[in-house]
Amino acid sequence: MIHSTKKLALTGGYAAALALKQIEPDVMPVYPITPQTPIIETYAKFCADGEAETEMIEVESEHSAMSAAVGASAAGARTVTATSSQGLALMNEILYIASGMRLPILMLVSARALSAPLNIHGDHSDVMGARDAGWIQIFCENSQEVYDKTIIGMKLAEKVKLPVMVIMDGFNTSHSVENLEVLDDKTVKKFVGEYRPEKHLLDIENPVTYGALALQNVYFEFKIDQEEAMGKAADEYEKITGEYEKISGRKYGLFEKYKTKEAEKILVIAGSAAGTAKDAVDELRKKGEKVGLLKIELFRPFPYKEISAALKNAKEIIVMDRSLSSGSKPAIYSEVLCSMYNVSSIKTSSIVYGLGGRDVFKKQIEQILEGKFNGNYLT
Numbered sequence: 001m002i003h004s005t006k007k008l009a010l011t012g013g014y015a016a017a018l019a020l021k022q023i024e025p026d027v028m029p030v031y032p033i034t035p036q037t038p039i040i041e042t043y044a045k046f047c048a049d050g051e052a053e054t055e056m057i058e059v060e061s062e063h064s065a066m067s068a069a070v071g072a073s074a075a076g077a078r079t080v081t082a083t084s085s086q087g088l089a090l091m092n093e094i095l096y097i098a099s100g101m102r103l104p105i106l107m108l109v110s111a112r113a114l115s116a117p118l119n120i121h122g123d124h125s126d127v128m129g130a131r132d133a134g135w136i137q138i139f140c141e142n143s144q145e146v147y148d149k150t151i152i153g154m155k156l157a158e159k160v161k162l163p164v165m166v167i168m169d170g171f172n173t174s175h176s177v178e179n180l181e182v183l184d185d186k187t188v189k190k191f192v193g194e195y196r197p198e199k200h201l202l203d204i205e206n207p208v209t210y211g212a213l214a215l216q217n218v219y220f221e222f223k224i225d226q227e228e229a230m231g232k233a234a235d236e237y238e239k240i241t242g243e244y245e246k247i248s249g250r251k252y253g254l255f256e257k258y259k260t261k262e263a264e265k266i267l268v269i270a271g272s273a274a275g276t277a278k279d280a281v282d283e284l285r286k287k288g289e290k291v292g293l294l295k296i297e298l299f300r301p302f303p304y305k306e307i308s309a310a311l312k313n314a315k316e317i318i319v320m321d322r323s324l325s326s327g328s329k330p331a332i333y334s335e336v337l338c339s340m341y342n343v344s345s346i347k348t349s350s351i352v353y354g355l356g357g358r359d360v361f362k363k364q365i366e367q368i369l370e371g372k373f374n375g376n377y378l379t
Helices: 014-022 039-047 062-074 085-091 092-100 125-129 145-162 187-193 219-248 273-286 304-311 333-339 362-369
Strands: 007-011 027-032 055-058 081-082 108-111 136-139 164-169 177-183 257-259 265-272 289-295 298-300 316-321 346-352
Touching: 007 014, 007 145, 014 039, 014 108, 014 145, 014 164, 014 177, 014 187, 014 333, 027 062, 039 055, 055 062, 055 177, 062 081, 062 085, 062 092, 062 145, 081 085, 081 125, 085 092, 085 125, 092 136, 092 219, 108 125, 136 145, 136 219, 145 164, 145 187, 145 219, 177 187, 177 219, 219 298, 257 273, 257 304, 265 273, 265 362, 273 289, 273 362, 289 304, 304 333, 304 362, 316 333, 316 362, 333 346
Parallel strands: 027 055, 027 081, 081 108, 108 164, 136 164, 265 289, 265 316, 316 346
Antiparallel strands: 007 177, 136 298, 257 289
């Protein structure tokens, strides 16, 4: 049954904080960094005003924030945090510990360029640098998706016992005000459910060890178990988004197919630029062009078979990445190529755009889809 909703105009950062308030996690270690800071500022105000009872821990760095999150989650607390850019890079050592210990930490990321040179604006360099750290990664197009996927991400993390990143584009989404619908607190709490960890350090009746030494005879098996859990995460994500659709009326999936039926040319993209790309597709469809869009939502684990099925009838695929993979092909493009390895007849090209927050316009995407743009970098 779809529950009543309230319509609000919120930034992506505020929408994330509001979803957290409705979830009301036990612990939130925090350290500020642009453009993530409004998330923790807003949530801190909720706590100060008595609207949430989360234990917020102010630490000295992002490395410490993730370290504290690991400790809190291992102790059995529902745990969340947030970061951006160099902060996510500084956490890198601990990201692997969180995933290797199978801790269901939720982290909101306002994706931002990495230094040097110093840049505080949005691209996907930070999250793509962490793509193999064992975290589930969910991309958001707008504030509505940030709100919804924060709730979905928390439930998913605790279901599969793996940490989750919910990713919004820095400034484009984190600081832009958009209209969205929010559920009431009771509905969100019921959907997420009470957190009851199967094992935790404070359960003295059933003692466990976290962070034990594992040498050649067992380390491999730990990693196989971890990868099997990641492999099941896509199915669980679809189940949870299906449940969420029943209470919200909003449908999510591994990806969104936008006017891909009978499309001869399909653009693949993730994040806020998908909204601009949809406008470009609409404009060209009016002119009779057979174009469509596939928007990536779940990037880790990557849904290879499903992506292949969604793109197999296209004559041309254009993948737009908001990050570089130095010395290699861009991340999303590489994954799409892997998906389509058995459909080699389809022309597939790569375009990098929007680094350091550079704007991408509808007219530019129209030119790409019309074949009027030649090159690998949309500058």
